[in-house]
Amino acid sequence: MTNKRLGIVFVVCAPSGTGKSTLIKRLCAEFPEIAFSVSHTTRAPRPGERPGVDYQFVTTEDFLRLRDEGFFAEWAEVHGNYYGTPLGPVLGMLEKGRDVLFDIDVKGAAQLRESFRQGCHVFLLPPSREELLRRLSGRGADTAEVIARRMENAAGEMRQAELFDHLIVNDALEQAYDALRCVYAAERLRPRYHPELVAGILAGW
Amino acid sequence: MTNKRLGIVFVVCAPSGTGKSTLIKRLCAEFPEIAFSVSHTTRAPRPGERPGVDYQFVTTEDFLRLRDEGFFAEWAEVHGNYYGTPLGPVLGMLEKGRDVLFDIDVKGAAQLRESFRQGCHVFLLPPSREELLRRLSGRGADTAEVIARRMENAAGEMRQAELFDHLIVNDALEQAYDALRCVYAAERLRPRYHPELVAGILAGW
Numbered sequence: 235m236t237n238k239r240l241g242i243v244f245v246v247c248a249p250s251g252t253g254k255s256t257l258i259k260r261l262c263a264e265f266p267e268i269a270f271s272v273s274h275t276t277r278a279p280r281p282g283e284r285p286g287v288d289y290q291f292v293t294t295e296d297f298l299r300l301r302d303e304g305f306f307a308e309w310a311e312v313h314g315n316y317y318g319t320p321l322g323p324v325l326g327m328l329e330k331g332r333d334v335l336f337d338i339d340v341k342g343a344a345q346l347r348e349s350f351r352q353g354c355h356v357f358l359l360p361p362s363r364e365e366l367l368r369r370l371s372g373r374g375a376d377t378a379e380v381i382a383r384r385m386e387n388a389a390g391e392m393r394q395a396e397l398f399d400h401l402i403v404n405d406a407l408e409q410a411y412d413a414l415r416c417v418y419a420a421e422r423l424r425p426r427y428h429p430e431l432v433a434g435i436l437a438g439w
Numbered sequence: 440m441t442n443k444r445l446g447i448v449f450v451v452c453a454p455s456g457t458g459k460s461t462l463i464k465r466l467c468a469e470f471p472e473i474a475f476s477v478s479h480t481t482r483a484p485r486p487g488e489r490p491g492v493d494y495q496f497v498t499t500e501d502f503l504r505l506r507d508e509g510f511f512a513e514w515a516e517v518h519g520n521y522y523g524t525p526l527g528p529v530l531g532m533l534e535k536g537r538d539v540l541f542d543i544d545v546k547g548a549a550q551l552r553e554s555f556r557q558g559c560h561v562f563l564l565p566p567s568r569e570e571l572l573r574r575l576s577g578r579g580a581d582t583a584e585v586i587a588r589r590m591e592n593a594a595g596e597m598r599q600a601e602l603f604d605h606l607i608v609n610d611a612l613e614q615a616y617d618a619l620r621c622v623y624a625a626e627r628l629r630p631r632y633h634p635e636l637v638a639g640i641l642a643g644w
Contacts, residue, residue, distance in 0.1 A: 395640050401630050401636065401637075402628055416628075435597045439598075
């Protein structure tokens with residue numbers, strides 16, 4: 235164990251409509267030391283989304299070129315759009331000891347699990363199929379066809395839930411948030427993220 | 440994975456004087472579903488300690504006989520006294536799906552790590568050597584000789600800290616308690632403790 239603290243690879247996955255964005259925003263507000271990995275995407279911005287903050291919005295042509303150049307730590311095609319995590323900035327932050335939050339899909343999470351042996355992978359679940367449909371419909375952002383596709387994808391993603399380190403059902407927002415902050419807080423307490431403390435103890439406290 | 444939930448083996452270790460008892464009492468008050476594994480000990484009761492609740496107080500002769508009969512899941516000699524965890528009641532609780540908290544020393548924790556492959560082991564640390572000495576002296580319960588022995592044992596125990604899953608420095612009580620409850624809450628969110636949820640998802644949510 236060296237004296238250098240590497241950052242935590244903190245992955246949060248959830249089917250669309252589970253409330254992931256709300257929970258992640260709150261976590262980053264309580265723990266401003268968390269860096270957020272801004273993904274590239276080819277999908278159109280939603281109202282309120284800021285380029286370079288929520289996503290880097292790029293054309294499909296640019297995305298595929300970057301992908302072929304090995305620019306992404308993970309990438310996936312979801313609901314007909316491409317998403318990818320740039321490798322360089324992430325490595326830079328982790329090496330500086332900054333924890334990095336990845337808001338990605340289950341295929342991306344599987345790629346990160348291979349790239350980074352250590353990490354904490356959280357899966358958020360909707361309380362039920364009916365509730366997810368209600369939330370997706372109520373959002374008013376998508377057509378019936380898109381909603382149907384999201385429901386189908388949700389079922390597929392959830393079959394991967396068992397591979398994650400922690401499962402959080404987002405039934406009540408306050409409880410789900412407490413669970414998410416606990417998972418992050420507990421992960422930070424692992425000895426590997428406190429090399430100086432451990433070295434001090436081993437040197438004869 | 441079966442549909443049956445096994446309880447969590449939740450181990451909390453700390454050198455004497457770290458504030459372990461206070462933190463554990465608070466955790467068990469917030470989460471009354473946690474069962475507390477009552478250890479057997481040959482040491483004399485401290486003021487306020489209740490037999491059968493805090494410890495089973497037994498003679499050295501009885502302790503050694505029980506030990507030789509294989510009664511204990513783990514046992515250790517600490518500060519000249521024997522301590523041991525009865526195996527039967529613990530297994531019964533875990534099989535009923537109850538989480539069990541073990542308040543034991545580092546040697547006991549090492550034995551439990553071998554007996555139960557899955558578990559969550561937490562180590563509490565005093566903020567500094569000086570502060571630990573101040574706390575042990577201020578307690579007024581021990582002679583100078585006992586305090587010196589506790590300080591020596593603390594140094595030895597802390598060299599095992601790296602083997603634990605989570606390290607919590609008890610500098611400020613509120614923060615240390617938040618950390619402990621987060622570790623327990625996060626552990627409960629592992630898929631293995633939610634076999635019904637996972638089975639439901641896999642059966643085609």
